[in-house]
Amino acid sequence: xxxxxxxxxxxxxxxxxxxxxxxxxxxxxxxxxxxxxxxxxxxxxxxxxxxxxxxxxxxxxxxxxxxxxxxxxxxxxxxxxxxxxxxxxxxxxxxxxxxxxxxxxxxxxxxxxxxxxxxxxxxxxxxxxxxxxxxxxxxxxxxxxxxxxxxxxxxxxxxxxxxxxxxxxxxxxxxxxxxxxxxxxxxxxxxxxxxxxxxxxxxxxxxxxxxxxxxxxxxxxxxxxxxxxxxxxxxxxxxxxxxxxxxxxxxxxxxxxxxxxxxxxxxxxxxxxxxxxxxxxxxxxxxxxxxxxxxxxxxxxxxxxxxxxxxxxxxxxxxxxxxxxxxxxxxxxxxxxxxxxxxxxxxxxxxxxxxxxxxxxxxxxxxxxxxxxxxxxxxxxxxxxxxxxxxxxxxxxxxxxxxxxxxxxxxxxxxxxxxxxxxxxxxxxxxxxxxxxxxxxxxxxxxxxxxxxxxxxxxxxxxxxxxxxxxxxxxxxxxxxxxxxxxxxxxxxxxx
RNA sequence: GGUCCCAUCGUCUAGUGGCCUAGGACGUCGGCCUCUCACGCCGAAAACAGGGGUUCGAGUCCCCUUGGGACCGCCA
Numbered sequence: 001x002x003x004x005x006x007x008x009x010x011x012x013x014x015x016x017x018x019x020x021x022x023x024x025x026x027x028x029x030x031x032x033x034x035x036x037x038x039x040x041x042x043x044x045x046x047x048x049x050x051x052x053x054x055x056x057x058x059x060x061x062x063x064x065x066x067x068x069x070x071x072x073x074x075x076x077x078x079x080x081x082x083x084x085x086x087x088x089x090x091x092x093x094x095x096x097x098x099x100x101x102x103x104x105x106x107x108x109x110x111x112x113x114x115x116x117x118x119x120x121x122x123x124x125x126x127x128x129x130x131x132x133x134x135x136x137x138x139x140x141x142x143x144x145x146x147x148x149x150x151x152x153x154x155x156x157x158x159x160x161x162x163x164x165x166x167x168x169x170x171x172x173x174x175x176x177x178x179x180x181x182x183x184x185x186x187x188x189x190x191x192x193x194x195x196x197x198x199x200x201x202x203x204x205x206x207x208x209x210x211x212x213x214x215x216x217x218x219x220x221x222x223x224x225x226x227x228x229x230x231x232x233x234x235x236x237x238x239x240x241x242x243x244x245x246x247x248x249x250x251x252x253x254x255x256x257x258x259x260x261x262x263x264x265x266x267x268x269x270x271x272x273x274x275x276x277x278x279x280x281x282x283x284x285x286x287x288x289x290x291x292x293x294x295x296x297x298x299x300x301x302x303x304x305x306x307x308x309x310x311x312x313x314x315x316x317x318x319x320x321x322x323x324x325x326x327x328x329x330x331x332x333x334x335x336x337x338x339x340x341x342x343x344x345x346x347x348x349x350x351x352x353x354x355x356x357x358x359x360x361x362x363x364x365x366x367x368x369x370x371x372x373x374x375x376x377x378x379x380x381x382x383x384x385x386x387x388x389x390x391x392x393x394x395x396x397x398x399x400x401x402x403x404x405x406x407x408x409x410x411x412x413x414x415x416x417x418x419x420x421x422x423x424x425x426x427x428x429x430x431x432x433x434x435x436x437x438x439x440x441x442x443x444x445x446x447x448x449x450x451x452x453x454x455x456x457x458x459x460x461x462x463x464x465x466x467x468x469x470x471x472x473x474x475x476x477x478x479x480x481x482x483x484x485x486x487x488x489x490x491x492x493x494x495x496x
Numbered sequence: 497g498g499u500c501c502c503a504u505c506g507u508c509u510a511g512u513g514g515c516c517u518a519g520g521a522c523g524u525c526g527g528c529c530u531c532u533c534a535c536g537c538c539g540a541a542a543a544c545a546g547g548g549g550u551u552c553g554a555g556u557c558c559c560c561u562u563g564g565g566a567c568c569g570c571c572a
Contacts, residue, residue: 181570208565244565453532468532
């Protein structure tokens, strides 16, 4: 049996978006599962819209996701000669012909067809031109395109789609489509097939938007004397309004980079994306890489389109809630060392990275990440909600102050007084601190929560967080006392 | 308009004729836990688009209607 070979052929006209990423993931999964190869081929034929920056962005996106490929990136433009040669061969063998119809004529016919509520099809005007007529027109310098000469056969042509099942179309419904432009440049339809033949692609997994091209391409395979690969057309990813997701109309929210920059764990995004249109048939939703490769089956890809349920403007669910949830899951369950590595860029960006976090303070750093990660959703949260762990320069959540500080005017005195008590507190551990705090609360005749929650607001700026006794212990005596003394008056000043 | 594809809770989905009083997950709501929040646990609301068949029996098969989507380029 021959080698399984798949490809991911993005056109570099923008960043990698989640729809493209999902296609890449499915191809990658299939290749990995069958010990095959994944080829990355950049379809840069559209020179006008292709950019270097976009190529870079796509490659970076794939690398970030952990989607690795075995060959490439190849560039479609490198094989321009082969595409032209294929067209020439088709022409020579009578499988294609030159068409001299002008754009104006075609447009007129198309419009007429539209008006008559008919299928828009080329009428074959130039199909039966005699060699003499062709020579005459060429001599006159008339421009021409090359059209594929669809065989006039009876019955239907079809193929077995791995996702959709049997797809058929009557021969009579086929038209003679253009394969080479009047400027001599072959079209995607042709290039794609030529490249796939050269790359010995055995399976094509792509979006359903390519479905209508498939039968034409099968015709080209046949005409070129090659065997057509297995096709699988996966459902599209739609937005809330059920429109196809695109970089142009949705902006950054659909870009893979957006998720990288907003603190997503790469594999969490892959895990989320793979579930959008595919299910293992069991209740399992969280997969390791190995588990996913093992579980993935092309036949279990759904037929119907799925909606990417993103939200905008919600601080917590700034994208699909399920994506956030899966990310949060990985955030609190992955080995803490891996989290630390993934989080480092965000600390650097926030200006609170300390090289000692990888040196003498590493243990402390990991401990803090481990203590706080449970209630965070993204890697960014360590440097925003969790900022007070790493810097004296942190913000106070107004809600925290209102609810836990300003309600009790006496805290203005109590908190500094508590600082004095804490100064003499030994040993400095959670157990002992709890006792001290509870005793103090009793001494001022308040519930412990009043004191504890106020401290959380002052020392961490937050309305929520880990056990305050743990916080005090890990943050250290000096920091806590300093903040109680210095931040308390400031907070009350802010009130006025 | 033509051709093609699709149709289960708000969203992602399980379901391949009887196991479905339709299961899971996220989200939502309520509760427990608790110094707060989160985690965890318990519970609730929430769907087979509609209509005809076929069958002893239909979410599952067939047809129609409706709804959604894709494509209809000398873009990829």
